Amino acid sequence: MPLAVARRNRYTMNADGASKGLSLASINQAVVKCEYAVRGALAIRAEELREELTSKAPAAYPFQRIVSCNIGNPQQLGQQPITFFRQVAALTEYPDLLKSEHAAKLFAPDAIARAKTLLAAIGGSTGAYTHSQGIPLIRQNVAKFIEERDGFPADPNDIFLTAGASPGVQLILQTLIAHEDVGIMIPVPQYPLYTASIALFRGNAVPYFLHEEETWGLSVDELARSVADAKKKGLDVRALCVINPGNPTGACLSVENMRKIVDFCHREKLVLLADEVYQTNSYMPKEFPFNSFKKVLKSMGPEYDSVELVSFHSISKGMVGECGRRGGYFECTGVAEDVKEMLYKVASISLCPPAQGQIMVDLMVNPPRAGDASYEQYKSEVDSIYESLKRRAERLAAAFNKLEGVSCQPAQGSMYLFPQITLPPRAIEAARVAKLEPDALYCMELLNATGVCVVPGSGFHQKKGTWHFRSTFLPPENDMDDFIQRISTFHQQFLTRYS
Ligand SMILES: Cc1ncc(COP(=O)(O)O)c(CN[C@@H]2CONC2=O)c1O
Numbered sequence: 211m212p213l214a215v216a217r218r219n220r221y222t223m224n225a226d227g228a229s230k231g232l233s234l235a236s237i238n239q240a241v242v243k244c245e246y247a248v249r250g251a252l253a254i255r256a257e258e259l260r261e262e263l264t265s266k267a268p269a270a271y272p273f274q275r276i277v278s279c280n281i282g283n284p285q286q287l288g289q290q291p292i293t294f295f296r297q298v299a300a301l302t303e304y305p306d307l308l309k310s311e312h313a314a315k316l317f318a319p320d321a322i323a324r325a326k327t328l329l330a331a332i333g334g335s336t337g338a339y340t341h342s343q344g345i346p347l348i349r350q351n352v353a354k355f356i357e358e359r360d361g362f363p364a365d366p367n368d369i370f371l372t373a374g375a376s377p378g379v380q381l382i383l384q385t386l387i388a389h390e391d392v393g394i395m396i397p398v399p400q401y402p403l404y405t406a407s408i409a410l411f412r413g414n415a416v417p418y419f420l421h422e423e424e425t426w427g428l429s430v431d432e433l434a435r436s437v438a439d440a441k442k443k444g445l446d447v448r449a450l451c452v453i454n455p456g457n458p459t460g461a462c463l464s465v466e467n468m469r470k471i472v473d474f475c476h477r478e479k480l481v482l483l484a485d486e487v488y489q490t491n492s493y494m495p496k497e498f499p500f501n502s503f504k505k506v507l508k509s510m511g512p513e514y515d516s517v518e519l520v521s522f523h524s525i526s527k528g529m530v531g532e533c534g535r536r537g538g539y540f541e542c543t544g545v546a547e548d549v550k551e552m553l554y555k556v557a558s559i560s561l562c563p564p565a566q567g568q569i570m571v572d573l574m575v576n577p578p579r580a581g582d583a584s585y586e587q588y589k590s591e592v593d594s595i596y597e598s599l600k601r602r603a604e605r606l607a608a609a610f611n612k613l614e615g616v617s618c619q620p621a622q623g624s625m626y627l628f629p630q631i632t633l634p635p636r637a638i639e640a641a642r643v644a645k646l647e648p649d650a651l652y653c654m655e656l657l658n659a660t661g662v663c664v665v666p667g668s669g670f671h672q673k674k675g676t677w678h679f680r681s682t683f684l685p686p687e688n689d690m691d692d693f694i695q696r697i698s699t700f701h702q703q704f705l706t707r708y709s
Pocket residue numbers: 248280281282283373374375376377401403453457485487523524525526533537538
């Protein structure tokens with residue numbers, strides 16, 4: 211049998227000669243290898259428990275409900291949507307409401323006006339496909355938002371609306387990974403969208419380590435070490451990904467640090483991927499204010515005009531929290547026109563991002579302003595969500611730092627805490643026997659004992675020999691005492707069990 215046929219049969223024929231079809235051996239091995247811990251084993255087990263809790267008597271478990279702290283999904287944990295946003299969403303989704311005699315009683319005048327403007331911009335129905343790069347009017351509003359935020363020009367043609375930041379990140383990574391020796395620099399710990407997508411597109415993750423003891427600081431010396439190591443391995447390093455504010459670390463970068471990062475990309479000719487989905491989740495704005503990489507790059511002058519920057523944003527985070535609606539954008543800075551045409555071509559294969567996701571992007575970047583009918587209510591709702599997130603971040607970090615053998619950096623931003631846990635040797639041995647990472651054993655036992663679902667630090671990668679877990683601080687404030695008590699009690703019992 212010719213070698214090529216034998217090689218092909220290795221994937222398509224079982225030992226007994228039957229076609230393998232969709233089998234783990236025959237499908238794309240990049241699909242088999244990629245991992246996404248945020249919805250991995252812990253989340254799957256949590257869903258099993260959630261179903262059992264509803265089907266069996268709650269007495270079957272020492273808890274009555276699952277608390278999903280594995281995912282930054284605010285509205286799953288009771289956060290209310292912004293009224294103005296939902297009024298515009300309702301009116302654009304069912305335009306007949308605009309004709310109702312009750313409309314003026316049910317909806318604010320500026321919501322009615324915005325809905326009419328958006329419906330005109332999308333040709334009358336949210337059921338129609340839109341422009342593949344996103345509705346032009348909304349891209350213009352995104353550009354205005356960026357100009358007002360940064361003080362530098364932004365071009366709507368450099369902006370691509372997406373079904374959340376995730377597909378935007380994946381489009382850019384897919385475009386960058388031209389062959390199997392391409393390296394993409396990613397922070398450790400990192401949000402596993404990056405490692406999963408790099409694996410899916412058969413690239414190579416090039417880790418640079420954040421310094422936990424310096425509140426998860428990012429050092430340019432570490433960037434230089436990382437890229438030198440990668441080059442020694444023969445990798446063709448093409449891009450540097452920075453998540454700011456960080457996930458899972460919550461760290462906010464200083465302008466000085468950002469300037470050094472931009473200069474590093476300039477010297478190494480790396481595309482800078484700036485994931486800024488948590489840009490309004492900044493809880494220490496005086497000490498650690500958010501600055502965009504677009505602003506820092508453009509403030510460094512024309513010498514840096516050759517730096518290629520792609521900045522990502524999303525409606526899933528901030529005070530918006532509209533995760534399920536799927537909306538976001540990325541802005542290309544310094545990217546060649548013919549490359550943007552390729553990005554458009556690939557974006558057009560999926561036809562368009564969801565119309566309601568695009569509408570929510572418009573509302574996020576162009577909310578009610580002072581003097582608008584909805585402004586007071588809008589500002590009150592946003593401020594209330596922000597202050598609550600800030601309080602919960604501080605409270606949970608303090609609670610984690612009270613636990614024996616746990617140290618937790620404060621959340622300067624984002625929605626997560628990433629405490630380091632010291633695990634007894636017997637727990638590490640038990641994990642080895644169970645074929646689990648030690649922090650995964652801890653998280654699984656926490657879930658089975660308390661119903662609290664968090665993600666093991668191993669799912670975000672971490673410095674060798676350290677163990678962490680990531681928890682959101684999203685449980686409602688009136689549940690915080692119970693939530694903290696559950697974790698604290700479990701933690702002490704765990705240490706006793708494995709002492
Ligand atoms: C840093 C970062 N970038 C991009 C995304 C993707 O967001 P959207 O696709 O929804 O716009 C997330 C989502 N955060 C995940 C989801 O919840 N918990 C997490 O860690 C994120 O944390």
